[in-house]
Amino acid sequence: MAEPPSPTAAGTSGRTPSTPRQVLVPLALAQFICSFAGSNMNVMINDISEDLDTTVQGVQLAITIFLLVMAALMIPGGKLTDLFGRKRCLVVGLAVYGVGALLSAAAPGLGVLILGNSILEGVGTALLIPPVYILTTLYFTDTAARARAFGAIMAMGGIGAAAGPLIGGLITSGLSWRAAFVFQALVVAAIVVLSRRIADPLPPEPTRPFDIGGALLSAVGLVLVVAGILAADDNAWLMAGLLLLGFLVLAGFFRWIRAKERSGAEPLLSTALFRDRTSNLGLLTQNLQWLILLGVSFVVAAYLQVVRGYDAIQTGVIFTAATAGLLASSLAAERFAKRRTPRALVMTGFAMTVCGIVTLIAVASGSQSAWASTPGLLLIGLGLGVMLTPSVNVVQSSFPEEQQGEISGLSRSVSNLGSSLGTAIAGTILVADLAVGSYAAALIVLAVVGCGGLVAAALFPRQPAPH
Template sequence: MPTRQAADAARAHILPLALAQFICSYAGTAMNVAITPMARDLDTTVFGVQASITLFTLTMAALMIPGSKLTDVWGRKRCLVAGLLLYGIGALLAAVAPGLGVMILGNALLEGAGSALMIPPIYILITVLSPDMATRAKYFGIVSGAGALGAAAGPLLGGLITSLASWRASFLLQVVVIAGIAVLVRRVPAPARLGHVPRFDLTGAVLCGAGLLLVVLGVLLSTRYGWRLGRSPVWLALTAGGLTLAGFVLHLRRTERRGREPLLHLRLFAVRTANLGLSTQAAQWLVMQGTFFVTAVYLQSARGYSAIVTGLVLTPATVGILVSSAAAERFARHHTQRTLTVAGFTATVAGLVLLLVLAATGSGIWRSAPGLLLAGLGLGTMLTSSVNLVQSAFPDRDQGDISGLSRAVSNLGSSLGTALAGSVIVSAASPGRHPYAASLGVLVVIAVIGLFLAVLLPRAPDA
């Protein structure tokens, strides 16, 4: 495909792809501010609603790699459309749910499965259809910014819609957006599949899904049980998940030796750049989601701010992510992806330290703005560069596999960020301690580890 035609194709498909990423990220955070009215309307408990929200994350994480593999079986655009259909049906069921059972079916299972089918094709299509690294960086920046905006704006928009209308209206809004995306996606080119249609590895999908489900469940349980050693459900779930994933790797090796198509090719883990890029992705999403969670809890619990005000206070971080994501193409034309990742982590560490210092020296509503803005600028810079590094490290035949692995790692990082920050807050909540400062301190340490991993990235210029 000539460069001009490739650029036109990439430009034509970016809007629906960015909207799809936005709505998936929005769904993950919007309902956190509507738990009480949802519990009342559904005649259930707060724990029941929290379980539905948690199951959405679990379903998406567990099915991300199998969903990505289906892009090679069904085709990338067809997989995207199937995800939109599932998600739309799920959101509609959630909007009219008479009780918790229908809510779990719609919100947790169908929306979660739809997201797992939708998200991998977004990144595959951008990689395959973009003519060069800088253009790819530009569109990854737009999609990453849309995802960050959805996650950050979820509490604000969700709280606003719930206050003005109902939590059900938030799900109806998702249905409308999904319908709009379905119309726009008709213009998205459908790249031809290379080679034969692979056989879907059902055994691998079950082992992968169960392993990731148990790992994410264990991480999420830490917010309730902490990280105490012993016969805690946290460690039981994590151990079971680790053993299941070990079985998954053995299954992949055995499948490849028999000459069959595995769910995930082990050759993906032989590329040093991609391994480091995946590690930095996990660290980035952990820090981002953890920062949003800690700040939101602090503002609502310690300061007594409403959901809407909390969302406004978090706006500088969202602005920072959007600004740096929008500049991704310009950055990529003048700097290597390694340089951008290192710079992003450096700015994020500085922003978190500034947030910690300013929050400790006063109680003004905007004292957190400088730190959040700087952290947001850093996060937006490196989210795009890390995705670009990982996706660009592989040829077209591996885009389905690496996209699912990349998104699964990012989802795991997001879940770990919220759970780790929550468990630190719980464990440090006794009198005389400072739980929010402790949580931010842990996030600073994770960001420093991410910076170290970024420094280890190869110095070779990007192709």
């Protein structure tokens, strides 16, 4: 692996330089726990709804708000790393996340659960995830080393999302759903300890301006868009109104940042980030990948529990197929990157994922065996593992060091927006009528999304441009 930049050069003289492994382990664990938080509640739907006297829709709302808060705040979170430093934002984000996890564990009702899990954990994630990708890009400058590092981080992220149902199911069945949040707090504490040796390669710039107006516009626009999707099963007019308002606010955001640039001020995001065609396609495929991953996770978990009557641990065990597939293909990311272009890998990943979803649809009304879903989930896991790393690497490697804060925030915001859209869109279709028909309909929507991702990947350049 490439050696990291010297901490002394960053103004941290006297501190023992971090080794690549010391940097990579806590960063990968941070991505794991955040992805875990986005999917482990899927197997607790019945337990949480009964314990807190709420409904499936209530639990779906808590999951979606968590993902939405991450998506809305990830861009400002990436920008804050420039002001306060990547290491500091990482540690503060972990602390806020840990408090949210403990509050969720003690929640007496849905409102407190939303405050702890959806709000505090969401804010903490938005602060800690951009530093994960910025530090990885800065420490691993060699192409092969960076592919290996991103492969490990994306593998842990994918495993967190795919294994969330299994780990959450084991904890819920053995102890309670509340213990799953205590588990998150313990992992966060371990990450804080492991991250003590990380040195920030670049000094913070506390005098750098922060675009508050742009941050508010981007967050409000994203919130309105996802809120509109959530309203689809209640009121079509409300859905249309919220979506229209959301897109208008986002259009206003882009006008705002263009005006800031023309005036010579620094906007929340540089419009130059959207001028790289390959990066734009990479962002689109990231969004669709996480939409599918979280959408499938929610739909299959809810179907198995509510329609088939499986408990949390049975549901989690079935998801081990997706976890195994994702782990196997993610850990081979470096080898794949040496032999195939990002275009080939992302296209292959979407093709395998769509085949997996089609397999799930085919067995939906057939076999009653608990294991009938495993072939489809295995294919989905393999497909996602093949394409997650090249999509991230393409985006991060398209920009120089001084823009890593912006592109990392944008990249993670786009991915988490995909996660929230996956839960919102697929969940809205499913909870409208929890039956085999709505389950198949939700999966068909996700398959169509996968086909869209395949088309986007086909537009990648056949050979990546050198940066």
